Amino acid sequence: MLTLMALIARAFSSMSNEGPRPLVICGPSGSGKSTLLKKLFEEFPDTFGFSISHTTRNPRPGEQHGIHYHFVTRQEMHDSISNGEFIETACFSGNLYGTSIQAVRTVQSQGKVCVLDIEIQGVEQIRNSNLNPILIFNNPPSIEELERRLRGRNTETEESLQKRLDTARREIEYGRTPGNFHTIIHNDDIERAYRELKKFILQELEEQQRNGIALNLRQINSSEIN
Ligand code: ADP
Numbered sequence: 001m002l003t004l005m006a007l008i009a010r011a012f013s014s015m016s017n018e019g020p021r022p023l024v025i026c027g028p029s030g031s032g033k034s035t036l037l038k039k040l041f042e043e044f045p046d047t048f049g050f051s052i053s054h055t056t057r058n059p060r061p062g063e064q065h066g067i068h069y070h071f072v073t074r075q076e077m078h079d080s081i082s083n084g085e086f087i088e089t090a091c092f093s094g095n096l097y098g099t100s101i102q103a104v105r106t107v108q109s110q111g112k113v114c115v116l117d118i119e120i121q122g123v124e125q126i127r128n129s130n131l132n133p134i135l136i137f138n139n140p141p142s143i144e145e146l147e148r149r150l151r152g153r154n155t156e157t158e159e160s161l162q163k164r165l166d167t168a169r170r171e172i173e174y175g176r177t178p179g180n181f182h183t184i185i186h187n188d189d190i191e192r193a194y195r196e197l198k199k200f201i202l203q204e205l206e207e208q209q210r211n212g213i214a215l216n217l218r219q220i221n222s223s224e225i226n
Pocket residue numbers: 027028029030031032033034035036149150152153187188189190191193
């Protein structure tokens with residue numbers, strides 16, 4: 001019986017590290033990750049692709065199986081983990097989440113930059129992997145504002161909201177620790193945060209292009225990166 005770590009190590013050794021570096025966006029629940037990514041995917045539909053995670057949590061109104069997540073049972077998730085199908089997994093707010101090898105491959109096979117929206121246990125698992133990810137932390141202005149956003153989103157029960165806020169305190173500390181991320185986006189104003197994110201990502205991609213990595217990226221106006 002292989003241990004979880006051995007399964008994950010095996011999964012990594014079968015991943016390609018050629019092509020553009022995947023982008024990882026991490027930040028407390030409610031900090032605005034999905035909102036930022038929606039803007040990015042709308043503006044650059046041919047450049048970026050979302051890594052569709054598995055989760056055992058229930059879908060929210062409007063969330064679709066196979067688009068926002070693969071919604072699975074605990075048993076299905078455990079079976080897939082045992083089969084070595086995941087690059088990383090985590091337990092968050094009482095539910096399991098994970099990035100499958102297939103999720104990343106699907107995006108990479110379309111010639112797109114793979115974007116992962118994952119929490120910090122996942123970041124720790126892939127930080128030094130041969131995926132060689134670019135790590136971005138989405139930092140909310142305060143816990144109070146996070147609570148306001150989460151309540152406004154109207155997706156959580158009081159219990160899950162409190163669990164998410166408890167976790168958020170640890171995540172913010174981790175996110176703000178120097179060396180844990182390549183950049184921190186200060187997400188107070190969404191338009192400003194998006195400009196910051198876009199600038200950072202485009203600069204990274206330009207550097208990769210200079211190093212010979214092929215990217216499906218439109219001509220970038222210098223005002224977008226300076
Ligand atoms: P996450 O994906 O990090 O859990 P969301 O993108 O779902 O967070 O955002 C949580 C809620 O906060 C949503 O209702 C969203 O519209 C709102 N929101 C996101 N970013 C901001 C922002 N910078 N200022 C105010 N509200 C925001």
